[in-house]
Amino acid sequence: MLGVDIGASHLQVAVTDLTGHLLSQSARTLEITRGPEAVLEAVVELGTELLKGTGRSLDDLLAVGIGLPGPVEHRTGRPINPPIMPGWNSYDVPGYLEARFHVPVLVDNDVNIMALGERNMAWPQVDNLLFVKVATGIGSGIVSSGMLQRGADGVAGDIGHIRVHGGSGVPCHCGNTDCLEAIASGPAVASKLRQLGLEASGSEDIVELVRAGSTEAIHAVRQAGRDVGEVLSACISLINPSVIVIGGSMALTGEHFIAGIRETVYSRTIPLATQHLRIVHSNSGVDAGVLGASMLAIHHAMSPQRIDAMVSRLS
Structure with a gap:
């Protein structure tokens, strides 16, 4: 299997076996704004190199799973109208890659595949889980009753564009103001720190400032956690998860960020909904995306219909 995680500014590709075990992986910095052809051609290049490096060829590949940082029509x-992906709207991602890899290509939202990867790796017995990614953007993947929930149009879990109360009219790229993403994402926190005279262009700089003990950075990160917690409080009342997993680059700031989330969640949600709730850091870390993408491919390749088709071709 080939698992592909495309972010706003990164690309990660991995080869896995049929259990989802990582055999080889590679990553590079790549802006999603370069457009679908440039990004997907890099996927082909990295995927082909990784297969060759593990002693395999395209003939050994069964399926490809891929996550994109925006809404995806799963069918x-x-x-579909991805706000940070100019030139990608309605682009035939599966068609482009199927023409080069000659296997089925499954595409989903990046946070959905992270939810799949995290659950498969760390929480296989948990049927109600919310995976929250806080990085350049903010989104969540919902596992309810053991099933990934995509909603009617594939935008279930898009919490980044829920309005945060008490905002100061901060504009969001979606056209609204005071969206969670505009207030608590990595770029948003970095912007606040620059206004305080600190050098911060993104999440990596924020992490370094926090590790260096910057009081301003720690306070900003803690407040971002509180803002995320405000939105999650409503989500908890709606879907009642037993585990909330926090991932993405902002999670690398450590306990300061997650402490802000817990502070708001436990103070604003009814005790019945939080009595067994765990709010934790991601166990799979930066590999959550490629692991989940490979699981997406595995679920398709090992479905009864695909197995029957393979048996028919061999008989």
């Missing part, structure tokens, strides 16, 4: 695998 077609096409991104």
Whole structure:
């Protein structure tokens, strides 16, 4: 299997076996704004190199799973009006890659595949889980009753564009103001720190400032956690998860960020909904995306219909 995680500014590709075990992986910095052809051609290049490096060829590949940082119409695998992906709207991502890899290509939202990867790796017995990614953008993947929930149009879990109360009219790229993403994402926190005279261009700089003991950075991160917690409080009342997993680059700031989340969640949610709730850091870390993408591919390749088709071709 080939698992592909495409973020706003990164690309990670991995080869896994049929259990989801990582055999080889590679990553590079790549802006999603370069457009679908440039990004997907890099996927082909990295994927082919990784297969060759593990002693395999395209003939050994069964399926490809891929995550994109925006809404995806699951039926077609096409991104739908993705706010941070200019030129990608309705682009035939599966068609482009199937023409080069000659296997089925499954596409989903990046946070959905992270939820799949995290659950498979760390929480296989948990049927109600919320995976929250806080990085350049903010989103969540919902596992309810053991099933990934995509909603009617594939935008279930898009919490980054829920309004945060008490905002100061901060504009969001979606056209609204005071969206969670505009207030608590990595770029948003970095912007606040620059206004305080600190050098911060993104999440990596924020992490370094926090590790260096910057009081301003720690306070900003803690407040971002509180803002995320405000939105999650409503989510908990709606879907009642037993585990909330926090991932993405902002989670690398450590306990300061997650402490802010817990502070708001436990103070604003009814005790019945939080008595067994765990709010934790991601166990799979930066590998959650490629692991989940490979699981997406595995679920398809090992479905009864695909197995029957393979048996028919061999008989």
